[in-house]
Amino acid sequence: MLLKKKEVVGAIAVAAVFLGVSLAGWALIGDAAWFVALSAVLVVLLLSQADIFRRVQHSIKRELQEFWRPEYRQLESLFSLFSVMNLHDPLPPMRAWAVSPDFANVIVSLIREVRPRTIVEAGTGVSTLIAGYCLRAQGEGQCLSLEHDETYASISSRNVEKHGLERHVNVAHARLVEVEVRGQRWLWYSPAVLEGITSVDMVIVDGPPGYVQDLARYPALPLLFDRLTDKAVVVIDDCNRQEEKAIVERWLKEYPFFSLETLDTERGAVVLRRYEPGLERRGSEALAASLRSG
Numbered sequence: 001m002l003l004k005k006k007e008v009v010g011a012i013a014v015a016a017v018f019l020g021v022s023l024a025g026w027a028l029i030g031d032a033a034w035f036v037a038l039s040a041v042l043v044v045l046l047l048s049q050a051d052i053f054r055r056v057q058h059s060i061k062r063e064l065q066e067f068w069r070p071e072y073r074q075l076e077s078l079f080s081l082f083s084v085m086n087l088h089d090p091l092p093p094m095r096a097w098a099v100s101p102d103f104a105n106v107i108v109s110l111i112r113e114v115r116p117r118t119i120v121e122a123g124t125g126v127s128t129l130i131a132g133y134c135l136r137a138q139g140e141g142q143c144l145s146l147e148h149d150e151t152y153a154s155i156s157s158r159n160v161e162k163h164g165l166e167r168h169v170n171v172a173h174a175r176l177v178e179v180e181v182r183g184q185r186w187l188w189y190s191p192a193v194l195e196g197i198t199s200v201d202m203v204i205v206d207g208p209p210g211y212v213q214d215l216a217r218y219p220a221l222p223l224l225f226d227r228l229t230d231k232a233v234v235v236i237d238d239c240n241r242q243e244e245k246a247i248v249e250r251w252l253k254e255y256p257f258f259s260l261e262t263l264d265t266e267r268g269a270v271v272l273r274r275y276e277p278g279l280e281r282r283g284s285e286a287l288a289a290s291l292r293s294g
Contacts, residue, residue: 074266077101084108085133088163091126098126099206100266103237107204108134110271114233116201119143122189122220123207124156124171131204132165144197146174146189148208176208181222182254187212188219200227205236210243218247221255221272233273234258240268248272 078094078101085108094101107127111119111134119131124147135141147153153173160169174189188208205220221234228234238244239262248270252258263269 074101077105081105081108081130085130086137087133091129092159094126095266099130099237102265103127103267103269104130106235106263106265106269106271107131110202110233110235111135111138114202114231115141117141118197118200119202119204120194120197120200120224120227121145121204121206122217123147123205124153125206127204127206128156128169128171129159129163129165132160132163132169135168136165141168143169144193145169145171146193146207147171148174148176148189176212179219179223181219186219187216188223191223194224194227198227199229200224201229201232203228203232203234205234206238210241215243215247215250217244218250221251225255228274230274233271235269235271237265237269238267239270244268244270 074095081101081104092098094104099107104127107130111131115138116135117140119135119141121128121131121143124145128143128145131143131145135143145156147156150173153171157171160166160171172193174193176187177190178185179188179191180186203220203224205217208216210216217236220236236244236248239248248260251272252260258272258274261271261273263271
């Protein structure tokens with residue numbers, strides 16, 4: 001443990017006081033003064049050790065609390081997830097590049113709420129399997145999961161087969177190609193894979209990766225907007241990052257008829273819903289402000 005400057009100064013001052021007292025005592029009462037001084041030093045050392053132990057214990061407790069609080073939340077979410085899903089096979093590892101358990105629970109809750117017939121997912125992984133299990137549980141629905149990396153698309157396809165979800169999930173290897181959105185050129189999944197899909201009830205945005213371009217996930221809503229049904233929801237992960245916040249803020253300015261819900265997940269999540277008839281509409285500026293404050 002590193003000592004602070006004031007603690008070092010304090011120790012030197014205490015030592016100086018003891019030295020002065022010891023010398024004065026020796027002058028007054030002779031050799032017996034040294035026994036008194038040593039006893040006092042021993043008392044001070046014991047008190048110092050007790051104080052150091054207390055501070056170390058408090059520091060360790062605080063650090064453990066800071067470490068385990070988010071871990072506990074994810075464990076809690078994981079138990080909740082497993083309690084509502086009838087898994088055919090163990091799920092791949094979560095967190096790191098994959099979704100966290102709390103975001104997986106968001107997907108489960110939204111699918112149960114919306115009961116989508118068609119889901120489009122940008123980016124594949126554990127969330128693909130979660131969506132597949134939910135659709136199988138409701139007895140209908142398809143999830144089209146887009147993946148630009150051929151190797152990872154193959155891994156996701158094998159996982160879908162391993163879990164027996166082929167009836168409800170289609171993993172499509174969709175290369176990133178240039179598309180035009182509002183006069184700008186962007187890289188996004190090849191629109192060819194969306195042919196034949198005319199209505200989408202839910203969009204899960206977790207790709208492409210941020211290194212592809214600035215605001216990499218922005219094209220998702222503009223390119224899928226005309227296919228969204230009236231009950232459609234759009235959910236995007238990683239909204240603790242400034243780039244995702246900027247994407248959502250831009251979406252709200254361009255499509256001001258969505259309501260916004262920010263969720264306190266490990267990486268931050270945002271859910272956009274179309275306004276229901278008769279529901280008071282909040283302005284896009286107010287929505288963007290609420291996102292920034294979050």
